[in-house]
Amino acid sequence: xxxxxxxxxxxxxxxxxxxxxxxxxxxxxxxxxxxxxxxxxxxxxxxxxxxxxxxxxxxxxxxxxxxxxxxxxxxxxxxxxxxxxxxxxxxxxxxxxxxxxxxxxxxxxxxxxxxxxxxxxxxxxxxx
Numbered sequence: 129x130x131x132x133x134x135x136x137x138x139x140x141x142x143x144x145x146x147x148x149x150x151x152x153x154x155x156x157x158x159x160x161x162x163x164x165x166x167x168x169x170x171x172x173x174x175x176x177x178x179x180x181x182x183x184x185x186x187x188x189x190x191x192x193x194x195x196x197x198x199x200x201x202x203x204x205x206x207x208x209x210x211x212x213x214x215x216x217x218x219x220x221x222x223x224x225x226x227x228x229x230x231x232x233x234x235x236x237x238x239x240x241x242x243x244x245x246x247x248x249x250x251x252x253x254x255x256x
Contacts, residue, residue: 173218176218177215178206178215178216178217178218178219179216180206180216180246181206181246181247182247183208183246183247184245184246184247184248186242189242189245189247189248190242192248192249192250193224193227193232193242193248194227195250196223196224196248196250197224197226197227200223201223201250201251201252202221202222202223202250202251203221203222203223203224203248203249203250203251204219204220204221204248204249204250204251205219205220205221205222205234205240205245205247205248206219206220206245206246206247206248207220207240207244207245207246208244208245208246209244216246220234220240221251222234222235230242230243
């Protein structure tokens with residue numbers, strides 16, 4: 129094809145009437161079964177409803193956390209924080225690595241304020 133055979137009106141008509149662009153669909157990859165299983169599990173976790181446990185007093189919370197720190201026992205912590213649908217977030221199961229007057233240290237570099245804790249209990253007393 130040379131420039132003399134090239135008709136701009138024919139090309140314009142083709143793209144306006146005949147050609148159907150699939151958009152982003154042509155760039156999508158295919159999901160493997162491992163990916164779909166992981167996505168399904170993640171979706172189930174997001175839709176899981178965590179029942180709020182009773183609000184403990186600050187004295188009870190600090191007592192349990194102090195015992196857990198001394199005995200190096202894992203604890204299950206439920207925070208007061210809720211998501212945009214007003215559902216409680218998943219519990220945090222962890223060892224207590226340290227504390228100060230207002231915070232506890234979990235996972236060696238994550239701080240949780242004592243005021244944000246709703247309920248705390250030893251892991252071995254929970255039903256798994």
